[in-house]
Amino acid sequence: MENDPGISLYFQYANQVFSHKIPYYDFMFEYPPFSLLFMLLPRVLGSCYSEYGLIFLLMIAIAGLLGLFITADIVKNRKGRFFAPISYILLFIAVGPLTFFRYDLLPAIMTLLAIWLWINRHKKSAWFVIGLAVATKIYPLVIMPFFLVDDFKNVKQKIYDFSFFLLAIAISILPFIAHLNDLKKFIAYHSARGIQIESLWANFLMIEHLIDRSVLRVISEAGTFGVSPFPKIFIPLSLIIFFVGFLLIFLSYLKKKKKIILHSFLAVLLFILANKVFSPQYMIWLVVLFPLAIFEIKSQKHKVSAFLLFFIAAYLTNQIYPDLYGKLLRLESPAVVILTIRNLSLLFLFILIFFSEILPDSAIRKSEASLHRQEQ
Secondary structure: OOOOHHHHHHHHHHHHHHOOOOEOOOEOOOOOOOHHHHHHHHHHHOOOHHHHHHHHHHHHHHHHHHHHHHHHHHOOOOOOOOHHHHHHHHHHHHHOOHHHHOOOHHHHHHHHHHHHHHHOOOHHHHHHHHHHHHOOOOHHHHHHHHHHHOOOOOHHHHHHHHHHHHHHHHHHHHHHHHHHHHHHHHHHHHHOOOEEOOOHHHHHHHHHHHHHOOOOEEEEEOOEEEEEOOOOOHHHHHHHHHHHHHHHHHHHHHHOOOOHHHHHHHHHHHHHHHOOOOOOOHHHHHHHHHHHHHHHOOOHHHHHHHHHHHHHHHHHHHHHHHHOHHHHHOOOHHHHHHHHHHHHHHHHHHHHHHHHHHHHHHHHHHHHHHHHHHHO
């Protein structure tokens, strides 16, 4: 814990706030507004770093147990219901200590909680919680469209429910109301980031570097490590791939709305794979959803294949960070190979689910349209 850059960074941010400095205005704060609450809470109870770290770990542990309870509750009436909570525990063991040293489990559990509330028809609460999750870590935005299209017949009710999301966002930015303009610094900070070293985009360049020794160097930027130079087309291409892929996932969800967890998992996985940044803690976002998403895969063979692919990715993420990170920064072959296997495992997982669960709907619709034209 002493050398971990996550908890120590959160402690530094908390100390600056306790010194009456304002995030985004007096110092650069790289996270969304509501995340600050989870960095301040341990500081309220522990003024020294060791106390702060222990309280932070306890907070993460409580969140993890809440996620386990929700997972067990969602599958309580399903066949093989013990598989989901056991998978939840095994996959977090595979990811390793990183789970406890970053705050990413908190927005992940909030996202899971919002889906659980949605499944149990607590729509207003679900919108409010997903709003807090978005204000903690931006990625839950990709799940919101699934909430929007459910029960859309009553537009007034939908607008009323959505107002709870806006309320959550408003509460999150309220402490910064006098410095809203400074939030642009946070947006600009992330917009200026290049290709992060663990992303698929960087992975392509590293493989090329190993094959033909192309000019590639690792640089430090925006609190992380990236690669340079890289083709500028990578940035718009990543956005195009994400939006096209998400459109197909969204259209599939319109066809079968009961599979909200599987579609949410696939949307988050696509967000990570297409993104120019892939930090190791992003795996935590997936671990929370995967044990439930696998229940919604039709084929038993595909379920087993999906679990193996995801377990490999989770375990290798644990090996990459922190053990192999130094070698990865030096672009050494063993580390690049391990990273490639991790990324390919996630890519194959996406392809497996996408082609077995998403595209069949599109094919069915095309077939139905063709038959309809022939009948006419």
